[in-house]
Each structure stands twice: as structure tokens, then as C-alpha cells.
Amino acid sequence: MVTRGLDKRVHYRRNKAWRTKSNKVKVVRTPGNRLLVQYSKKKVALPSTPKYLGGKPLQGLKRIRPARKATVSASAKKVSxxxxxxxxxxxxxxxxxRAFLIEEQKIVKRVLKMKKVKEVAPVSEPAAETKQ
Known part of the structure; x- marks a missing residue:
């Protein structure tokens, strides 16, 4: 198996010296014939609806790292x-x-209540006026 000399030991350029999720590296040979370590960024998750609502991916939004989200324009973070x-x-x-149907239901209840009130207490005839 030929590895072209990229299997040599290299030093990490950052402080953490373990193979963790945030410390993924690729060994690269420079034009000056040195072996260097290039760090790869974490894969960004798709923006999605909250988990309790299904967690479906949102359309029209880019994948943005949380730190970058602070500096990006509002139009990149949401749709209109x-x-x-x-x-x-x-x-x-x-x-x-759902909101429309709830409002309709409230109106129907009110109308039925008004009908019930009219049936129970019929409108009394006005008393005969006496002429003087």
C-alpha cells in the first residue's frame, strides 16, 4: 500500500491533542515539502422545526454554524x-x-345560547298604556 509519505507523525496546531469531533484533521503536503495539518469544520445540521413538532427540515434556509448566525443578515435566517x-x-x-375553526365554534356556541335564552323566556307584551 502506497501512502506517499503522508502517514508520518504530525503535530496538531491547536491545543487539544485528542481525536475528538471538533479536532478532525487532514494531513496536507505544502509546496515547501512540509506536512501540515488542516482542520475541518463540523458538518452543519439543516435548520428544522422543533423536535416535538416533527423535526422536519425547513425549506429556503441555508446551513449556518451557530456562531456565524449572529453576523448573517435577517433574510438568511428566516423566510417571509x-x-x-x-x-x-x-x-x-x-x-x-385551527384558530379559524376555534373562532367559528365560539360563534356557534354564542348563537345557540342566544336561541336557548329566547325560547325559555318569551318576550312579554308591553302593558296597555292608559290615556289621560
């Missing part, structure tokens, strides 16, 4: 609709429909 960078369109639609 209510609950833009948090909920997917189908969850927003479901919430709107």
Missing part, C-alpha cells in the same frame, strides 16, 4: 411569512385553520 424560520408552511397552515 409568519413563523418564518421556525415552522414549516404546513404547520403554519394547520395553526391558521
Amino acid at each position: 411569512r409568519p413563523y418564518g424560520g421556525v415552522l414549516s408552511f404546513d404547520l403554519v397552515r394547520e395553526r391558521i385553520i
